Amino acid sequence: MSLVEDLLAGDKRAAAKLISLIEDGDEEATEVIRAIYKETGKAQTVAVSGPPGSGKSTLIHRLAQAFRRRGKTVGIIAVDPTSPLTGGALLGDRVRMGDLTADEGVFIRSMGTRGRLGGVSAATSDAINVLDAFGSDVIFVETAGVGQTDVEVAALTHTMVVLLMPGAGDDVQAFKAGIFEVADLFVVNKADRGGAEAVAADLEVMVGMGEETGWVPPVLLASGLRDDGIAEVADQVEAHFAHLAESGGLEAKRRTRVEREILGALAESIQARGLALRSGTAFSDWVDRVLQKDASPREAAQGLLETLGPEG
Ligand SMILES: Nc1nc2c(ncn2[C@@H]2O[C@H](COP(=O)(O)OP(=O)(O)OP(=O)(O)O)[C@@H](O)[C@H]2O)c(=O)[nH]1
Ligand SMILES: [Mg+2]
Structure with a gap:
């Protein structure tokens, strides 16, 4: 399988091709990932999250440049870039910041998840593995x-960077459910505008509470x-990764x-096999029974699950 060899040799086209296959939920991607899996587990993975337009792409671009100067190669994946603000323009203003794509040590791709039953999580996980093996x-x-x-x-990455910006209904309490708990690093971005210090001060109060991981x-301004x-x-x-390594958090x-x-x-595979059952008579029999209130949907699922033998 030359796609595997090309990827492991650091061929960007192979990486791009594979991510397309992942998006589509193509079987070939599954096979390639099986073949490259041994080569994964070397990279530091960093999620960057924040409200639409908060400057995620721009910040990642800058961080990529910073890590390049530190001798690291960089992979960038933008997941489901469907922002109403920028249409998900991956790298903001390329002209102003210099084009990263010309750098051999940087791989950039945006990724949808259209063909994937497992959605964002499955596709992202696969793409991370690809870039990890890619180097x-x-x-x-x-x-x-x-x-x-x-x-x-x-949950798929080592470090979660959460971006905020001043003036965007900057009530820190209004965090989307769960994000605050999973943040390892807060960046109040667009600090060139007024109000960033106030947002940072609010955050500082909140992060001081309830910490068990050491x-x-x-909270940084940028x-x-x-x-x-x-x-x-x-x-x-980098410090967060070092902390994970020292504290056992990495394992x-x-x-x-x-x-x-x-x-x-x-x-994902149960769902795929369930969908395949849909055209069969056993499935429509269960649908009839549920419609007649002879069974609940859950019982039907259980009954169908029992008919699934080993895959093959
Ligand atoms: N003033 C200011 N503007 C910024 C800063 N960073 C980004 N911007 C601008 O904010 C807008 C959005 O930047 P992006 O980097 O595309 O933001 P994003 O969070 O990736 O946007 P989406 O992916 O669409 O959610 C662009 O017009 C940027 O030029 C900053 O530090 N200060
Ligand atoms: Mg963006």
């Missing part, structure tokens, strides 16, 4: 900032636009991620 030292995942997705992506999420405060963000991203995260991946794959 990216640091992998950034930009998420769409829609609550549940961020929490799922946080890591208190730092401006992606002006390239201010980026080195400090990069420092803290724990690895295990949690594998558990999620297995459960996700299980759900």
